[in-house]
Amino acid sequence: MTVTRLDIASVRNIQHATLYPAPTLNFIYGANASGKSALLEAIFLLGRARSFRSSSIKPVIHFSHDHLLVTAQTVFAGGAHQHVGVRLDNKACEIRINQQTLPNKSSLAYALPLQLIYPKSYELLDGGPQARREFLDWGVFHHDPAFLPAWRHYKKALAQRNALLKNRQPEHLKVWSQELSYYGTIVTDCRRRYLEAFIPVFQSIAGQLLGLPSMTLSLSPGWDDSESLLHALTADAEKDLRYGFTQSGPHRADLLLTLDRLPARDIVSRGQLKLLVISLKLAQVQRLNLTEQDAACILFDDFAAELDVANRAKVLEYLTGMQCQAFITATSPNDFGDLSTSHNHKMFHVEHGRINPADCSM
Ligand SMILES: Nc1ncnc2c1ncn2[C@@H]1O[C@H](COP(=O)(O)OP(=O)(O)OP(=O)(O)O)[C@@H](O)[C@H]1O
Numbered sequence: 001m002t003v004t005r006l007d008i009a010s011v012r013n014i015q016h017a018t019l020y021p022a023p024t025l026n027f028i029y030g031a032n033a034s035g036k037s038a039l040l041e042a043i044f045l046l047g048r049a050r051s052f053r054s055s056s057i058k059p060v061i062h063f064s065h066d067h068l069l070v071t072a073q074t075v076f077a078g079g080a081h082q083h084v085g086v087r088l089d090n091k092a093c094e095i096r097i098n099q100q101t102l103p104n105k106s107s108l109a110y111a112l113p114l115q116l117i118y119p120k121s122y123e124l125l126d127g128g129p130q131a132r133r134e135f136l137d138w139g140v141f142h143h144d145p146a147f148l149p150a151w152r153h154y155k156k157a158l159a160q161r162n163a164l165l166k167n168r169q170p171e172h173l174k175v176w177s178q179e180l181s182y183y184g185t186i187v188t189d190c191r192r193r194y195l196e197a198f199i200p201v202f203q204s205i206a207g208q209l210l211g212l213p214s215m216t217l218s219l220s221p222g223w224d225d226s227e228s229l230l231h232a233l234t235a236d237a238e239k240d241l242r243y244g245f246t247q248s249g250p251h252r253a254d255l256l257l258t259l260d261r262l263p264a265r266d267i268v269s270r271g272q273l274k275l276l277v278i279s280l281k282l283a284q285v286q287r288l289n290l291t292e293q294d295a296a297c298i299l300f301d302d303f304a305a306e307l308d309v310a311n312r313a314k315v316l317e318y319l320t321g322m323q324c325q326a327f328i329t330a331t332s333p334n335d336f337g338d339l340s341t342s343h344n345h346k347m348f349h350v351e352h353g354r355i356n357p358a359d360c361s362m
Pocket residue numbers: 011012013014030031032033034035036037038039058059060061062063064331
């Protein structure tokens with residue numbers, strides 16, 4: 001999937017912009033506060049109907065307007081065209097794909113798969129497990145159609161079981177534990193199957209970017225899986241009643257990245273940690289590329305942040321060979337390094353919210 005035309009209205013300081021991006025790499029440069037991240041935010045809004053910078057939509061909408069609109073024309077590898085649009089205001093979200101209004105954000109995620117790399121992404125390895133679960137589930141969602149319905153059922157059952165625990169009503173606990181166990185096992189099987197396919201891709205990219213041997217990635221499923229989930233839920237029932245919530249299950253899962261059997265985050269340097277996160281994110285896109293489906297689009301904000309020149313060159317070389325569309329920002333065109341091996345890319349200059357094509361030879 002490639003964005004061939006992008007129209008943005010009222011996103012941060014971008015009042016109106018139309019872009020015809022390259023199907024490969026798109027380099028975006030401009031001074032601080034010019035609107036580079038706002039441009040990536042607009043594309044992210046189109047793929048997820050939410051911002052990656054603000055939890056509410058109000059601060060994202062241009063001060064003098066009451067709604068924002070982002071639309072795009074995209075083309076699939078097979079040549080089919082698609083028109084995608086998102087209109088957001090403080091209260092409502094309207095999603096349109098090919099002139100049809102759709103109720104679910106998940107349809108956008110299928111229409112425009114996105115992988116975002118920005119300074120906060122680096123918390124993926126040194127922050128809490130929720131970010132790692134969300135990261136993993138992005139891949140599982142695109143890999144396995146059984147995942148989303150099972151995950152939705154699981155979350156409903158979890159809410160019901162937690163309500164019983166909170167209200168100290170143990171009598172119906174068994175029914176919800178069974179429900180939770182049934183869907184939780186499907187969710188975990190989907191995660192395991194995806195990881196099997198994902199790990200070799202990740203190891204190959206991390207090998208190229210970092211050259212670290214003996215790196216392993218594994219799933220901690222969220223309970224002691226030497227026993228079934230139902231067994232864990234039954235054994236935990238008393239403790240769960242005391243704490244008022246369910247302590248075992250895939251909602252507590254984590255991804256463990258180790259080097260020489262120690263948590264990678266305790267060993268690697270800051271720069272290496274960033275390269276590991278970049279490897280994880282690129283591996284998700286590469287994995288999707290290898291399936292029947294169309295490739296995801298990469299949004300890479302603040303490319304130069306904390307990566308030295310040699311590592312930037314390695315990442316760029318990898319991105320160039322990836323055969324997917326990417327939007328990459330930096331404050332100066334020099335930050336992108338030597339672009340002589342990157343063919344057919346485009347460069348854009350952002351200034352005070354205006355986006356203009358720039359000379360690629362810069
Ligand atoms: N709702 C809004 N309406 C209008 N302008 C806004 C709104 N929200 C933020 N801005 C302004 O939009 C500009 C764009 O900020 P953005 O974060 O996109 O810049 P940037 O080019 O990524 O900068 P940096 O290099 O510092 O990260 C800023 O000047 C900001 O003050």
